[in-house]
Amino acid sequence: MLNPMQKILHILLALSMAAGLLPASAWAGGGSLLPVVPEAQDRFSETQGCVEPTDEMRRNHMEHILHQRDETVYRGIRTKQYSLEQCINCHVSDTPDAPRYSSEEHFCNSCHTYAAVRIDCFQCHADRPVKSSNPQTLSGQMKSDMQPSALSAMPHQALATEVISHE
Amino acid sequence: MSDSANIDTYRRRFLGGTATALAGLSVAPGVFLHEVARARPADEAVTSDVRWGMLIDTNKCANGCNDCVTACNEEHGLTGHGRPETDAQWIRKVELRDKQTGHTQSLPLLCQHCEHPPCVDVCPTGASFKRADGIVLVDKHICIGCRYCMMACPYKARSFIHEDLQDQLPHAPRGKGTVESCTFCVHRVDNDRTPACVEACTAENHNAMVFGDINDPDSDISKQLKQHSSRQIRADLDLNTGVRYRGI
Numbered sequence: 001m002l003n004p005m006q007k008i009l010h011i012l013l014a015l016s017m018a019a020g021l022l023p024a025s026a027w028a029g030g031g032s033l034l035p036v037v038p039e040a041q042d043r044f045s046e047t048q049g050c051v052e053p054t055d056e057m058r059r060n061h062m063e064h065i066l067h068q069r070d071e072t073v074y075r076g077i078r079t080k081q082y083s084l085e086q087c088i089n090c091h092v093s094d095t096p097d098a099p100r101y102s103s104e105e106h107f108c109n110s111c112h113t114y115a116a117v118r119i120d121c122f123q124c125h126a127d128r129p130v131k132s133s134n135p136q137t138l139s140g141q142m143k144s145d146m147q148p149s150a151l152s153a154m155p156h157q158a159l160a161t162e163v164i165s166h167e
Numbered sequence: 168m169s170d171s172a173n174i175d176t177y178r179r180r181f182l183g184g185t186a187t188a189l190a191g192l193s194v195a196p197g198v199f200l201h202e203v204a205r206a207r208p209a210d211e212a213v214t215s216d217v218r219w220g221m222l223i224d225t226n227k228c229a230n231g232c233n234d235c236v237t238a239c240n241e242e243h244g245l246t247g248h249g250r251p252e253t254d255a256q257w258i259r260k261v262e263l264r265d266k267q268t269g270h271t272q273s274l275p276l277l278c279q280h281c282e283h284p285p286c287v288d289v290c291p292t293g294a295s296f297k298r299a300d301g302i303v304l305v306d307k308h309i310c311i312g313c314r315y316c317m318m319a320c321p322y323k324a325r326s327f328i329h330e331d332l333q334d335q336l337p338h339a340p341r342g343k344g345t346v347e348s349c350t351f352c353v354h355r356v357d358n359d360r361t362p363a364c365v366e367a368c369t370a371e372n373h374n375a376m377v378f379g380d381i382n383d384p385d386s387d388i389s390k391q392l393k394q395h396s397s398r399q400i401r402a403d404l405d406l407n408t409g410v411r412y413r414g415i
Contacts, residue, residue, distance in 0.1 A: 073306050075212035076298065076357050085337045124307060124342030126335050 035114040038107050040090050051081045058111075061087075084125055094129040101127040206359050218282075218301040218409065219351055220381035221365070222388050222397060225274045225414035227375035233260060235275050235376065238367030242352065243339040248330060255326040255341075257349040258364055263415070272415070275364065275376070278303060278324040278349035279400065280409035286316035286325065295346075301409050302353055307345040316346055321401050324348045351378075351409075381409070 043049050050057045052064065068082035080086045091107035092098050099105040101122040104113050108127075112119060207213070239245070239258045247254035258277040264270070284303045286295045294310035297303050305316075305325075317325045325348040328341060335341050338354040352362035360366075365376040379388035397411040 069308065071212075073304070073308070074296070074298065076207075076300070076353070077212055078209045078354075078357050080209075088337070123331075124335060124340040124345070126337040126340070130337050 033114070035110045036105075037110050038091070038093075038105065040107075041093070042090050084121065088126060089129045092128050098128045207357070209357075213298055213300040213357075215299045215301075216382060217380045218382045219280065219356060220301070220379065220388055220409040220411065221277075221280075221351075221362075222377045222391055222411050222413065223274060224375045224377075225272050225412055227373055228273050228275065229373065230262065230271060230273045232273070232371075232373065234367045234371050234373070235364035236260060238363040239277075239349070242363035243341070244334070244336045245341075253327070253329055255328060255347065257324075257326070257347070274412060274415065276322060276324070276400075277364070277410065278320075278351075279322055279406070280349075280351060282407035282409070284406065285319040285321065285404075289315040289319040291315065298353075302351045302356070303348075304350055304353065305346055305348065307340065307342065307347070310345040312344040312346065314346060320348075321404060321406075 040049065044051050052060075057064075064082040065084055065087070068077075068079075069084070071077040071079075072083070099109075101109050104110055106127065108119070108122075111117075236258050243257065245255045245257065258275050260273055261276045262271055262273050280297075280301055280303045282297075282301065284295070284297055286303065287297055290296075291313060292309050292311055294306045294308075295303070295316045296306060312327065314327055317323075317327060325346050327346050328343050331343050332341055341347055352360070352364075355362060361369075361378045365378045368374065368376045377388045377391060379386040381389055381392065383389060384393075392411065395413055397413045398415055399406070399408045399411060400415075402408075
């Protein structure tokens with residue numbers, strides 16, 4: 001429990017942050033409100049973490065995913081660079097206890113909670129990499145395609161060249 | 168010089184032919200080399216040069232066999248709630264009985280992937296659509312769940328999802344409030360593989376289902392369609408279905 005003095009201090013801090021008087025990082029000590037974003041499993045290339053520079057991904061990932069969505073559904077284009085499946089394969093752990101989207105520990109939700117964004121992607125789409133508990137549904141080539149390990153095993157260069165042709 | 172070049176060409180052709188013949192022998196039944204050769208790169212859009220179709224031989228389809236249905240359910244993670252009236256069903260076995268003779272036969276019924284699909288005609292949002300290569304799909308992102316398409320479909324091929332779902336498979340996104348149906352395993356077809364039902368039927372050596380490009384005169388399905396008589400179900404509707412049947 002906070003005593004009244006602490007409460008007032010917190011309110012003042014919050015107000016000054018909202019007014020831009022203090023950088024958000026000043027608040028980021030213990031009990032931070034800033035999202036704790038889980039680390040990705042892999043890097044896109046030596047120089048770049050994600051499929052676009054991080055700033056671009058933070059602001060515009062939804063545009064990339066939306067564009068890819070229509071390309072895939074209507075035109076059958078299945079490149080991996082902007083595919084939601086690959087986002088999940090890389091950003092969510094493939095262990096059985098991996099967080100679901102409903103948890104704030106889930107990569108997507110960690111930030112969406114902070115930004116007060118509600119999405120419905122995961123009402124239909126898998127919010128975790130394909131589970132090893134369901135291997136009999138996947139056979140042959142598709143299986144190796146979809147295992148997250150396939151992504152990590154793939155040389156970065158190969159992934160990069162494959163997807164650039166889509167530009 | 169020219170002689171040796173000719174010999175090389177000849178040898179190459181011969182070796183190529185041998186390799187092809189050997190590969191032809193080693194490839195599983197139902198998988199043909201021209202399909203491998205036609206592999207579409209992942210970044211290339213589908214075109215209307217291809218029209219996917221299926222030929223089902225009801226004489227080879229055994230009464231009581233459910234392998235195609237099981238394979239479909241597993242492939243797409245379709246689970247029931249013990250309510251057959253409303254549970255999702257992308258492919259089902261239908262039994263036909265001649266009332267006079269008592270002769271029964273059995274066939275799998277799935278989305279017929281019509282050239283002129285009534286489900287697409289009636290869809291108010293454009294969610295129901297036909298891909299350039301003839302596969303009829305639902306864009307669940309814009310499906311509002313009105314179910315007009317379910318009423319329009321003469322084959323009762325579509326299902327509505329009534330329940331919240333969890334643990335969908337990455338290649339088969341499904342969700343409450345949208346309509347769904349057979350996709351010809353579009354995620355497999357885009358990777359040059361055959362649909363799960365056909366694979367299961369072939370694996371069990373029933374060989375009652377053939378899948379392929381009916382625009383390609385050299386494909387197995389086109390050859391079989393040319394050689395044997397086949398029928399469309401409700402051909403009177405002029406929908407030009409992509410799924411054809413033999414023996415009914």
